[in-house]
Amino acid sequence: MKKALLLVLTGMAISVATSVWAEEGKIVGNADAGKTKSATCTACHGADGNSTNPEWPKLAAQHANYIIKQLTNFKNDERTNATMAPMAKPLSEQDMADLAAYFSSQSLKPGEADQTQVALGEQVYKGGNNASGVAACAACHGPNGAGNPASNFPSLHGQQTTYIKNQLNAFRKGERANDAGKMMRNIAAKMTDAEINAVAEYIAGLKQ
Structure with a gap:
């Protein structure tokens, strides 16, 4: 009886261990x-x-x-x-x-910003716009644009200006909708064209 119980418990332990491994298993990239x-x-x-x-x-x-x-x-x-x-x-x-x-694993080549727009870009990126309810970009993407891998917020520093503008406009129009909890859509919807352009320029010039 004891031997049978031991075998059952052992089998359960192996089953649980296998299940945990399967749930935690992750494909490793090469x-x-x-x-x-x-x-x-x-x-x-x-x-x-x-x-x-x-x-x-x-x-x-x-x-x-x-x-x-x-x-x-x-x-x-x-x-x-x-x-x-x-x-x-x-x-x-x-x-x-x-x-x-x-x-x-590749090294990012730094971008260049239009210096005539970085003042407004920095203001919105770091402090948002309280009057219109635009949240600060830095809250999720970090002060230097490094992002937050744990929350799956992308790195932005040095990114292409045109690409950033296009994505913010896509979020604002609802053409891009793969953001968790509509976070980016809600923020971009409140941004002006000037703010989008300035933030994109500021991001391009950020360095880690």
Whole structure:
């Protein structure tokens, strides 16, 4: 009887341990494999993740989990883009993890800001606009734009100005809707064109 009970308990322990492992298991990305797989990404994002076209984001040094989330959203049509959707559709979870591991390991090349707009940009980025209810960008993305990987808030510093403007406008219009709790849509909806342009310029010039 004792032996049978011991076997049952042992089996339960193994089952629980396996279940916990499965729940906590996470696909680990391989940067070397990601470099090979990134060949189709280079035309827009650059070989090292530093895009030269201001329409496309820099991926270098971006948080790996954020890259995976965006690729997953494109794959599942939770974020729409005519170029990215067909690129993401065939990707497996391992492919996404590998690409994220590669691009997140690359060095970000600094951007340049229009100095005539950084004063307003800094004001909104760091302090928001109390009168209109615009929250400070720094609250989620950090004072130097490094983001918050634990909360999956992306790194912004040095990002392309045009790309930032386009995304803020997309959030404001509701054309982009993959933000948790409508956080970005609610903030962007209250921003003026001048604030969006100035914040984008300020972000481009931020350095970690």
